[in-house]
Amino acid sequence: MSVTGNTVKDSLPRKGTGKQKVAEFARIRNVQEQPNSGEFGYENPSRHCATGRDATGGASERPWDAVIVGAGPAGSLAAHQLASRGLRTLLVERSVFPRDKVCGGCVGARAVAQLELLGLGHVARGHGGVPLDGLQICRGSRRVAVPLSGGVAISRRAFDAALVDAAVAAGAVFRSETSATVVPAFADPAASFRQVALRTRGRDATEIAARVVLVADGLSHSSLRQLPAFESRVAQRSRIGLGTVATASTNDYEPGTIYMAVGCTGYVGVVRVEHDRLNVAAAIDGRFLRRCGGPETAIATILQQAQRPVPTVESPTWQGTPPLTRRTDKLADWRLFVLGDAAGYVEPFTGEGIAWALTAATAVAPLAEQACTAWEQRLVTLWHQRYDRLIRRRQRFCRMLTAVLKHPWAASTAWAGLSTLPGLARPLVQQLERF
Numbered sequence: 001m002s003v004t005g006n007t008v009k010d011s012l013p014r015k016g017t018g019k020q021k022v023a024e025f026a027r028i029r030n031v032q033e034q035p036n037s038g039e040f041g042y043e044n045p046s047r048h049c050a051t052g053r054d055a056t057g058g059a060s061e062r063p064w065d066a067v068i069v070g071a072g073p074a075g076s077l078a079a080h081q082l083a084s085r086g087l088r089t090l091l092v093e094r095s096v097f098p099r100d101k102v103c104g105g106c107v108g109a110r111a112v113a114q115l116e117l118l119g120l121g122h123v124a125r126g127h128g129g130v131p132l133d134g135l136q137i138c139r140g141s142r143r144v145a146v147p148l149s150g151g152v153a154i155s156r157r158a159f160d161a162a163l164v165d166a167a168v169a170a171g172a173v174f175r176s177e178t179s180a181t182v183v184p185a186f187a188d189p190a191a192s193f194r195q196v197a198l199r200t201r202g203r204d205a206t207e208i209a210a211r212v213v214l215v216a217d218g219l220s221h222s223s224l225r226q227l228p229a230f231e232s233r234v235a236q237r238s239r240i241g242l243g244t245v246a247t248a249s250t251n252d253y254e255p256g257t258i259y260m261a262v263g264c265t266g267y268v269g270v271v272r273v274e275h276d277r278l279n280v281a282a283a284i285d286g287r288f289l290r291r292c293g294g295p296e297t298a299i300a301t302i303l304q305q306a307q308r309p310v311p312t313v314e315s316p317t318w319q320g321t322p323p324l325t326r327r328t329d330k331l332a333d334w335r336l337f338v339l340g341d342a343a344g345y346v347e348p349f350t351g352e353g354i355a356w357a358l359t360a361a362t363a364v365a366p367l368a369e370q371a372c373t374a375w376e377q378r379l380v381t382l383w384h385q386r387y388d389r390l391i392r393r394r395q396r397f398c399r400m401l402t403a404v405l406k407h408p409w410a411a412s413t414a415w416a417g418l419s420t421l422p423g424l425a426r427p428l429v430q431q432l433e434r435f
């Protein structure tokens with residue numbers, strides 16, 4: 001068993017082969033699943049580059065309209081939206097793509113509906129995603145079954161790669177294995193560009209300029225480390241995330257159902273994704289994890305407490321996250337917008353993170369387009385207002401639910417109510433699915 005952290009592992013890009021280095025200023029070819037492998041094919045894409053190339057891979061050649069940091073759902077959809085508007089868009093991702101990511105692997109009905117509205121339904125529904133028809137919540141000997149519709153279970157490796165592919169198809173340029181740092185701006189209001197430092201393994205750092213920078217670098221928030229005003233505040237007793245996707249020979253976890261095992265030290269979600277693989281993800285108290293000595297024991301303990309079978313997964317590679325629940329107070333600055341988990345997150349009990357990320361990406365696009373045309377300080381206020389209205393209000397509901405779960409007495413009472421009257425769960429789920 002091995003444990004890697006998104007924040008640690010992804011910031012240390014793996015050694016690239018010569019071919020990868022040549023291809024680093026990459027555009028992904030139509031992402032195609034290779035039968036049996038679950039991997040995705042790439043081609044040497046430099047010949048498709050929108051700009052010429054130089055020693056830095058071409059990124060510094062001329063200023064970009066938009067540079068987007070992070071190719072999760074927030075960054076990739078924002079890249080898709082801006083490239084579709086005809087803006088020269090560069091999407092930068094520090095890890096080797098496609099990559100795994102700690103996540104429950106459930107793209108909820110609301111997220112799927114958002115993608116469909118944008119003509120991107122295939123991103124979730126294609127690539128072997130499994131339609132979801134039920135949620136089974138298990139706590140002690142109690143079970144609550146809730147019917148679901150409209151959501152899809154798919155690994156983040158497949159989902160995120162498909163979304164990057166959509167951004168590239170819309171005209172964005174994608175550069176992986178490249179870590180970005182936003183350079184502090186000593187704002188000359190008349191200046192038209194913001195600088196971003198890019199570091200690709202094996203190369204000198206280079207600076208590029210963009211009319212607008214979107215930061216969608218997830219919980220790690222690493223591209224803003226030189227801008228302390230953007231630091232996020234982590235909630236007390238915030239849990240951490242753990243996850244793996246692996247082959248498991250067990251019939252105890254039916255395709256189409258999300259199994260959620262809830263304990264007082266955390267919860268574990270198990271679901272079948274493409275190629276019949278099992279996606280296991282958990283939000284767990286850090287102290288409990290340390291007491292258990294590792295992810296396998298911690299996750300097995302919570303599953304056993306909820307009387308769920310512990311799947312034997314083949315050589316799992318566990319990934320971890322930094323503390324989950326956090327908030328970034330400052331969400332915008334001169335020619336800069338923050339979105340997705342980088343703007344704040346509430347632990348994942350309701351499984352809405354992807355929907356929040358997609359909502360933010362769609363909402364920021366018109367403001368970013370406006371910033372490219374002419375920067376105005378009021379865009380900062382507009383983004384704060386829009387983010388509060390569209391995302392933070394919804395996060396409050398999730399925050400309330402997780403607070404109940406952490407309180408033993410309140411959780412037992414809520415549980416007793418739900419298992420006696422399971423119909424009560426339906427309005428909760430409807431609230432989550434509301435678009």
Ligand SMILES: Cc1cc2nc3c(=O)[nH]c(=O)nc-3n(C[C@H](O)[C@H](O)[C@H](O)COP(=O)(O)OP(=O)(O)OC[C@H]3O[C@@H](n4cnc5c(N)ncnc54)[C@H](O)[C@@H]3O)c2cc1C
Pocket residue numbers: 010069070071072073074075092093094095101102103104105106107108111178179180181216217218219220221222223240241242243281282283321324339340341342345348351352353354355357
């Ligand atoms: C245990 C767990 C279970 C979850 N389950 C679900 C679920 O079932 N359904 C759901 O909807 N949500 C779920 N979520 C939440 C969901 O995973 C996130 O909300 C979602 O991934 C946020 O997307 P994002 O684009 O903001 O960030 P991310 O998906 O984290 O993407 C950020 C990207 O930025 C890259 N990056 C970071 N720093 C840099 C840098 N300096 N330069 C370049 N690139 C950089 C990272 O490598 C990463 O690829 C879960 C989360 C956890 C922890």
